Amino acid sequence: MDKSLILNRLKNIKNFATDTELANFLNISRSTLSNWYARNSIDYDLLFSKCENNVDINWLLTGNGYNVKNESNVLAEPIESSRKTKDPIYELQRVPVFNLEATMGLVPLVDGNGVDEEKVIDYISIPSMPSCDGAIYASGDSMYPLLKSGDMIAYKRIAVERAQIFFGEMYIVAVKLDDFSTMKTVKFVHQSELGDEYIRLVSHNQHHTPKDVKLSQIAAIGLVRASIRLHN
Known part of the structure; x- marks a missing residue:
């Protein structure tokens, strides 16, 4: 799995314009985030703890379904x-x-x-x-x-x-x-x-x-x- 897709989904749903903003949200250094991209790795426990309140984890991992829990602006599931x-x-x-x-x-x-x-x-x-x-x-x-x-x-x-x-x-x-x-x-x-x-x-x-x-x-x-x- 290309884990950069997961990080990019999180960046987009949070409207972060830079990787620095994403790193600050995750409470990690910019160099740590760069290592995640380079090594295709993620600290899932940290990621899930930061997203559990509003971001749907299934969407974050797969791109399928709703992107935000109880999201109001999407009225139907994605179609093929x-x-x-x-x-x-x-x-x-x-x-x-x-x-x-x-x-x-x-x-x-x-x-x-x-x-x-x-x-x-x-x-x-x-x-x-x-x-x-x-x-x-x-x-x-x-x-x-x-x-x-x-x-x-x-x-x-x-x-x-x-x-x-x-x-x-x-x-x-x-x-x-x-x-x-x-x-x-x-x-x-x-x-x-x-x-x-x-x-x-x-x-x-x-x-x-x-x-x-x-x-x-x-x-x-x-x-x-x-x-x-x-x-x-």
Whole structure:
């Protein structure tokens, strides 16, 4: 068994952006966590003790079933799929729609225990949609005509790490402007010619110039899983 999958599931459900945050949660050093990855080993007793209150252990070990005990936003079990990606598709899930203007990043959950209702403006349910953490409304024309302002975008948050990014895919990216604010943008994420410390944000609208930003400038990033367009 690839035990890094277990650690990555825990990192994602807790919304940890770095391995350092995961190590702090487990109350171990960053070097100990690195050794777990390198040696494909885990202290299961420690792991289970940290997760027993809210994270479903069967899901943590296998990726099957509910991810959080008594989770309210998933209404059905995963269904079988021939998709290449490994994350589950649910027959029906309740995805929160967030107002993210006042937040530092894409932070839909509170310590894995539930949704921060103060940031939720609605919920959506779409049959057979891949697992999503939340949804927001698009603004601007940088992805036009693929996305229009007002379209709803559902996303799955990932760790801000180069190894977690599927280059060429569409992401919601929260770029830090200063210590107190971020700019949320929807872009294709490509590799940058400036080196591994950077990523290139590319618009679908050719009138918008691509921009290279440092990974350290990214407060949060989410893979776009679905979009909804309303025709009035």
